[in-house]
Structure formats: structure tokens, C-alpha cells
Amino acid sequence: MILRPRILFIANAGPTVGGGHVMRSLTLARALAEHGADCVFLAAPAVAEILDVFGPELNREEAVSLEPAAIVRGAVGMPFDAVVFDHYGLSREEHEAIAAGRPSLIIDDLADRPLGGSIILDPGPARTAEDYAGLTEAPALLLGPAYAPVRPEFAALREQAIARRGGPVERVLVALGLTDVGGVTSHVVDRLRRRNGDVAFDVVLGSRAPSLPGLRRVAAHDPRVSLHVDAQNMAELTLNADVAIGAGGSTTWERCVLGLPSALVVLAPNQRPAALALAEREAALLVEREGNDFDAALDRVSVRLIKDATCRARLTAASLELCDGLGAERAAGALLEVISGPRKRKD
Numbered sequence: 001m002i003l004r005p006r007i008l009f010i011a012n013a014g015p016t017v018g019g020g021h022v023m024r025s026l027t028l029a030r031a032l033a034e035h036g037a038d039c040v041f042l043a044a045p046a047v048a049e050i051l052d053v054f055g056p057e058l059n060r061e062e063a064v065s066l067e068p069a070a071i072v073r074g075a076v077g078m079p080f081d082a083v084v085f086d087h088y089g090l091s092r093e094e095h096e097a098i099a100a101g102r103p104s105l106i107i108d109d110l111a112d113r114p115l116g117g118s119i120i121l122d123p124g125p126a127r128t129a130e131d132y133a134g135l136t137e138a139p140a141l142l143l144g145p146a147y148a149p150v151r152p153e154f155a156a157l158r159e160q161a162i163a164r165r166g167g168p169v170e171r172v173l174v175a176l177g178l179t180d181v182g183g184v185t186s187h188v189v190d191r192l193r194r195r196n197g198d199v200a201f202d203v204v205l206g207s208r209a210p211s212l213p214g215l216r217r218v219a220a221h222d223p224r225v226s227l228h229v230d231a232q233n234m235a236e237l238t239l240n241a242d243v244a245i246g247a248g249g250s251t252t253w254e255r256c257v258l259g260l261p262s263a264l265v266v267l268a269p270n271q272r273p274a275a276l277a278l279a280e281r282e283a284a285l286l287v288e289r290e291g292n293d294f295d296a297a298l299d300r301v302s303v304r305l306i307k308d309a310t311c312r313a314r315l316t317a318a319s320l321e322l323c324d325g326l327g328a329e330r331a332a333g334a335l336l337e338v339i340s341g342p343r344k345r346k347d
Helices: 020-034 045-054 068-075 092-099 152-156 158-164 181-195 212-221 234-240 251-257 269-280 294-307 309-322 327-339
Strands: 006-011 038-043 059-062 082-086 104-107 119-122 140-143 171-175 200-205 225-229 243-247 262-266 285-288
Touching (some): 006 020, 020 038, 020 045, 020 082, 020 104, 020 327, 038 068, 045 059, 082 327, 092 104, 158 234, 171 181, 181 212, 181 294, 200 212, 200 234, 234 251, 243 251, 262 294, 269 285, 294 309
Parallel strands (some): 038 059, 082 104, 104 119, 119 140, 171 200, 171 243, 200 225, 262 285
């Protein structure tokens, strides 16, 4: 039995990929560390930038890039007992080459390629085991929002959030991703503030977001707009918001845990299946970024979200039912159980 396992994390990040892979991996790493694991990230510059802000305490090994061949080369010879992958560009060949027989957990949302690994974690609300048939021989599938890696501070505020939902809309949380793909944040904020004169806007984005310079100018003369750059208090911002316009990525589950009525803006194809499933369950409203009618669709959804109290109540109830925020602990327990088998470290 390995008393203090060393777990390698390989997560993707970048201007087009966003930072969600690193953020949810960071959440899982902290859950594992609570149980005594030593977690280390194979960190290319894009990953290291996120870790510097949100996970400075975590160990990392430098990587030249996040291209599959470079990752395989970088991992060769590293001492670790298990590996966690959160990188859509890697498939079974790379998973098996890096893990080399060690336990591994793969975080996925796509079910679109062969996967290696001991455990597959896919938090999609409509995901079933049949989706991975023929794609993996992993003995464990952790499927659905119950396994979504959500930071523990969200679950800690769940009861408080439930108690305050249901009032009028006074604060709107706008959180469309740290990397602000395509400068979407400034576009959304501009439309919202021109049509909703009586509400305040908490706008969350990263320090390198292309929308940031323009939004700084807006915030300087519009007191309704508050900017939160590389926010460390997302749980508090989510608690205090009355509705949200958010990206359809991993932060979806944070809003669900706190029952925040939300509209999801689908910014990438991989976000669409989960977003559609949430909309079908009446746990979120949906806006597609692609297409000529984005502005009109955003206007319709935001009016409904802000003006329709019955809609908000329905969204709150359905989202609370989907996710309780304890997924990271469940996933960490599953991986540690596999690691605790009779294995020896391969250096």
C-alpha cells in the first residue's frame, strides 16, 4: 500500500481552450491532497500561469508545450504512482504511454475517441455508459454531475444560497471564462447594461482576457459594473448574485450547487451536449454563441431570466437537484482506492 502517493496531473489550457481543464484538475488535486497525496502538474506556460494565480502551493514540473508528443516526452522518467489527464488532445495511445501500467483517471466530456485509464470521469448530465462502449476498457466510469469537480467552498455555502434564492434581481454575475474566448465578455456586458438599467453586474474574467481593457473603461464611468480579475472569491460572488450569464463549461456546476438561475452561453462545440441536457432538464437557459441571431437570443434569454420569477424558481430547483458539489471528494476516493492496490512505483 502506498501511504503518500505521488499523482501527476496533465491538463490543457490556452486562449482557445480556456482555463477550465486546469481549474477542475486543481480542485481534484486539492481533494487528493486532503487525503495525503502529493500532486504535481506537468505545466506548460499556459498552465503555469493559471497555477500561479489559483494554485501557487502546488508542485509543478515544466513542460515545453501541451502537444501530445511533447507531453509524452516530458512525462517519461518522472516518478509518480498515478496520473490524471484532462486534455482532449490525448487519447488511448498517449494515456497508456504515459501511465505505463500505473492507475490513471481521465476527465472527459466528449466520448469521441479511444481512451486508456483505470477511471473515466465525465460529469455530463446526459452521459451513459453506452456512450463509452468500444472507446475504453476502464473498469470504472464516474458519470454525471455527482462527480463534477467543484471547489468545496461552494458546497459549504449551499444552505445559505438556498435560503436567499427567490427575490428580485439586483445583481447579475457575468462569468464567460478566464480566457474570454473571442472577447465575448465585453459584448455580453454591453448588451446587458444597455437594456437593464436597474441592476448591478459582477463581471469575472482573467488578467489576459481581451475584453479587459475595454471593460476597465466601462467600469470607470458605469458604477453598476464591477470587475473581478482572476477572482479568488467565486463562491461568494455566486452566492450573492441573483442570476448569471455563464459559459457552458466546468463553472456550470458551481452555479448549480448554489442554485443560481443561469443562462449558458455555448462557446465551444464540446460544451453543447451538457448545455442541451441542462436546458432539457430546465436547469438552465441556453444561448448559442455561433450564428447570426446571437444578440437577439441573448436579449430574449436575459429578459426572461431577469423578469420571470417563476422561471427563476424552476431553474433553481432543477439545478440544485443536479449537483451537490461533492464530486471532487467522490472522484478522489475512487482514484485512491485504485492506487491503494498492491502496486510499486515505476520510476
